[in-house]
Amino acid sequence: MLLLRTLALLRRIFLIEGIMALALRRRQYDHVVHIDTDSQPRILHYGEDFLLEDLPIGTRVVYPKPPIVGLPNPEAAIRYALHHPLDSEPLHAQLFPGMKVTIAMDDISLPLPPMKTPDIRQQVLEIVLDMITAHGVDDIHLIVANSLHRKMTESEMKRMVGSKIFNAYHPDRFYNHDAEDPEEMVHLGKTDHHEPVNINRRAAESDLLIYVNINLVPMDGGHKSVTVGLCDYESLRPHHEPQTIIDSDSYMDPAQSALSRKCERMGKIVDEHMNVFHIETALNNDMFLSPMSFLARNEDHFSDKDWALFNMTRATLAKLPRTAKRKMFFQFPANYKMIACYAGKTEPVHERILKHCFDQYAVPVKGQCDILITGIAYVSPYNVNSILNPILVQVMGPGYFFNMYRNKPVVKKGGVMILTHPCYDDFDPAFHPSYIEFFNRCLPDTKDSFELRAKYEQEFAHDPNYIQMYRRGNAYHGAHPFFMWYWAENGRKHLSKIIAVADNTYVPEMLGFDRASSLTEAIHMAKSIMGRSAEITMLHHPPIFMSDME
Amino acid sequence: MRKNTKRAKAAAAFYDMDGTLVKTNLVHALLFQAKNQQGVLKSITRTAQITASIPVFFLTDLYNRSVFQERFFRSYKGESEDRLRFLSEELFEEVLKPSIFPGAIDLIERSRSIGLRQVLVTGALDVTVAPLARYLRIDDWITNRLEFVDGFATGRLLPPVMVNATKASWIRTYAEKEGLSLHESYCYTDSISDLPMLSVVGHPAAVNPDFRLRSAALQNNWPVLDLK
Numbered sequence: 001m002l003l004l005r006t007l008a009l010l011r012r013i014f015l016i017e018g019i020m021a022l023a024l025r026r027r028q029y030d031h032v033v034h035i036d037t038d039s040q041p042r043i044l045h046y047g048e049d050f051l052l053e054d055l056p057i058g059t060r061v062v063y064p065k066p067p068i069v070g071l072p073n074p075e076a077a078i079r080y081a082l083h084h085p086l087d088s089e090p091l092h093a094q095l096f097p098g099m100k101v102t103i104a105m106d107d108i109s110l111p112l113p114p115m116k117t118p119d120i121r122q123q124v125l126e127i128v129l130d131m132i133t134a135h136g137v138d139d140i141h142l143i144v145a146n147s148l149h150r151k152m153t154e155s156e157m158k159r160m161v162g163s164k165i166f167n168a169y170h171p172d173r174f175y176n177h178d179a180e181d182p183e184e185m186v187h188l189g190k191t192d193h194h195e196p197v198n199i200n201r202r203a204a205e206s207d208l209l210i211y212v213n214i215n216l217v218p219m220d221g222g223h224k225s226v227t228v229g230l231c232d233y234e235s236l237r238p239h240h241e242p243q244t245i246i247d248s249d250s251y252m253d254p255a256q257s258a259l260s261r262k263c264e265r266m267g268k269i270v271d272e273h274m275n276v277f278h279i280e281t282a283l284n285n286d287m288f289l290s291p292m293s294f295l296a297r298n299e300d301h302f303s304d305k306d307w308a309l310f311n312m313t314r315a316t317l318a319k320l321p322r323t324a325k326r327k328m329f330f331q332f333p334a335n336y337k338m339i340a341c342y343a344g345k346t347e348p349v350h351e352r353i354l355k356h357c358f359d360q361y362a363v364p365v366k367g368q369c370d371i372l373i374t375g376i377a378y379v380s381p382y383n384v385n386s387i388l389n390p391i392l393v394q395v396m397g398p399g400y401f402f403n404m405y406r407n408k409p410v411v412k413k414g415g416v417m418i419l420t421h422p423c424y425d426d427f428d429p430a431f432h433p434s435y436i437e438f439f440n441r442c443l444p445d446t447k448d449s450f451e452l453r454a455k456y457e458q459e460f461a462h463d464p465n466y467i468q469m470y471r472r473g474n475a476y477h478g479a480h481p482f483f484m485w486y487w488a489e490n491g492r493k494h495l496s497k498i499i500a501v502a503d504n505t506y507v508p509e510m511l512g513f514d515r516a517s518s519l520t521e522a523i524h525m526a527k528s529i530m531g532r533s534a535e536i537t538m539l540h541h542p543p544i545f546m547s548d549m550e
Numbered sequence: 551m552r553k554n555t556k557r558a559k560a561a562a563a564f565y566d567m568d569g570t571l572v573k574t575n576l577v578h579a580l581l582f583q584a585k586n587q588q589g590v591l592k593s594i595t596r597t598a599q600i601t602a603s604i605p606v607f608f609l610t611d612l613y614n615r616s617v618f619q620e621r622f623f624r625s626y627k628g629e630s631e632d633r634l635r636f637l638s639e640e641l642f643e644e645v646l647k648p649s650i651f652p653g654a655i656d657l658i659e660r661s662r663s664i665g666l667r668q669v670l671v672t673g674a675l676d677v678t679v680a681p682l683a684r685y686l687r688i689d690d691w692i693t694n695r696l697e698f699v700d701g702f703a704t705g706r707l708l709p710p711v712m713v714n715a716t717k718a719s720w721i722r723t724y725a726e727k728e729g730l731s732l733h734e735s736y737c738y739t740d741s742i743s744d745l746p747m748l749s750v751v752g753h754p755a756a757v758n759p760d761f762r763l764r765s766a767a768l769q770n771n772w773p774v775l776d777l778k
Contacts, residue, residue, distance in 0.1 A: 427771075429771065429774065430774070433774075436771045437771075440771070462660070464660035464661040464664065464736070465736070465755045465773040467656075468653055468656070468657050468660075469773055471656070472775070472777065473776055
């Protein structure tokens with residue numbers, strides 16, 4: 001009897017310890033789990049499709065934090081920010097009849113995917129415009145700060161600001177920035193590092209420039225908003241280049257980013273010449289609308305309904321052509337909610353907003369891995385309503401996802417990155433014409449960023465065809481694919497190999513990747529380099545997050 | 551704007567004119583001449599004749615550009631050379647200049663700024679083209695030329711007739727003679743009939759293209775420009 005009781009007690013103790021050990025192993029943090037024998041397979045984005053993969057036992061999977069609850073009354077938050085700005089007079093105190101006001105705003109690259117209407121920009125603009133017009137200001141222009149990105153289409157602009165504002169201001173007083181219009185650019189000066197600061201003339205010559213920002217990743221916002229969003233090619237060259245990327249560790253961490261430092265230097269020149277009132281907002285990461293919200297969660301916590309919905313979605317996608325799938329995905333807006341809004345001088349505003357961004361996006365992760373796995377979805381900042389072409393696949397993998405860290409990369413130096421995307425050879429000829437030539441003409445010649453910049457970048461930047469397509473169409477600037485290539489410079493230098501799990505056989509090779517036909521094969525290939533006991537981490541993007549490395 | 555100093559060899563930008571740089575076409579010039587005949591009655595008669603021929607021009611152009619040109623330039627038969635030249639400046643000021651596409655001047659300026667020679671290769675008449683070419687600061691142009699006997703047009707064209715493949719052939723000869731790199735040259739047109747001309751350069755582009763040229767451009771990954 002005593003023996004039986006002792007055995008039962010021991011069993012309970014071991015059971016509890018076992019559960020505790022399992023729990024500890026699995027729940028290093030809420031958003032970091034380890035694959036075990038009883039773990040569910042993991043969902044990886046694969047362009048416009050999904051892969052469902054059993055990962056090796058011991059694989060660490062990092063998830064985004066759950067969405068921070070949005071502000072209950074965003075309008076009140078915006079009004080409070082305008083009336084209580086940081087290091088600046090309240091907006092209403094800066095207004096006087098007859099003054100010239102320009103309102104610049106982030107373009108369609110933010111947020112991703114476009115958010116449910118009303119867009120935050122619309123909410124901010126409605127309040128700001130009411131206030132400005134009430135003070136007798138008539139000379140108001142609204143400019144999309146698209147920099148060298150493609151110009152937004154009319155329907156996209158209308159969706160962004162709402163039909164009331166659109167109808168009142170478009171096309172004469174609401175338009176896209178044109179970095180290639182020499183008449184509409186003005187040189188403000190040079191930094192002490194000889195970086196030229198050329199800015200949109202209307203913005204520079206206004207009595208007040210109001211910038212309406214949306215912050216999704218820490219690279220955005222701050223001085224980058226004006227110095228990049230409203231600049232020209234010559235002003236962009238000093239920091240959109242490979243050495244600046246190499247000098248940034250990483251460019252997603254403003255404190256360690258040479259890109260941010262250069263923008264700050266240029267921003268000081270802007271502040272010397274212009275009166276800038278910055279309105280920055282931070283969003284939560286509530287990316288998926290209700291039926292698909294499970295995609296952001298740990299698969300071990302999926303209900304039967306979630307799995308049924310996932311399997312149904314996957315089966316439907318398998319039957320659709322790629323263009324239809326893409327169109328379908330872009331029909332689903334994100335459910336983002338505003339979690340903070342500040343206004344005033346650029347630097348203090350950005351500092352506050354960054355804190356909120358990190359609260360949402362920074363995920364603590366302990367220890368680097370040998371093999372990093374990440375899925376690549378259908379969207380990037382540069383292909384809204386368009387195709388994620390091979391160069392953009394590259395910018396998402398060894399570019400953005402590699403760089404989404406603070407302190408040190410998630411993967412060790414010399415490690416391997418595995419990304420999953422079909423890597424189809426498909427480009428949008430209207431949005432990405434110069435990408436086509438870059439991919440087919442430049443990459444077969446060299447993949448070295450410095451050589452590409454020296455040999456081809458200026459030619460593409462000054463190509464009259466690409467300039468016209470940028471100015472009169474909706475094309476990205478001729479130099480844009482080069483910037484996208486430089487964006488992945490640190491990933492390429494840091495990693496010993498990048499393996500694409502892809503359908504296409506030659507696109508990965510063109511990008512300098514190895515190719516595998518399945519994730520299992522890719523992991524075997526990676527282990528052949530990193531050893532059988534290689535530590536594997538999967539980043540469960542999207543929603544995006546930053547790994548705060550310990 | 552900077553010059554591209556890295557170009558190994560001189561190159562050019564070749565442009566078609568009608569529909570590419572200006573929104574008018576050959577018929578607009580012909581109608582202008584008809585409208586400005588000596589005497590009101592003659593003007594009305596000629597204008598009516600030309601207007602009545604427009605459907606025929608349209609159909610023959612759809613069928614074959616060479617047949618169209620042959621048929622079209624016959625309409626000039628009997629026109630005085632002096633009068634055509636006399637009216638050319640007026641034609642430019644009243645018809646062509648307002649019809650220049652907004653993006654055309656910018657395209658030419660950008661192209662010149664990177665060191666490309668500017669060349670017009672068009673099926674329009676020399677008298678029509680010259681004032682426009684001077685206005686756009688075009689370096690060189692090749693056009694169609696009417697045959698005149700005793701100062702009056704016969705309705706025939708002098709060789710080389712600028713149409714379809716002859717444009718491409720002329721570009722090849724011109725580039726060889728001038729030491730231009732076709733590989734680094736650009737070419738712009740709006741019509742599928744100029745496909746041969748697009749095919750001989752390294753940087754072809756379809757401008758305000760018709761459906762057939764747009765399809766060809768997309769198939770070949772050529773840029774499609776809208777200068778309107």
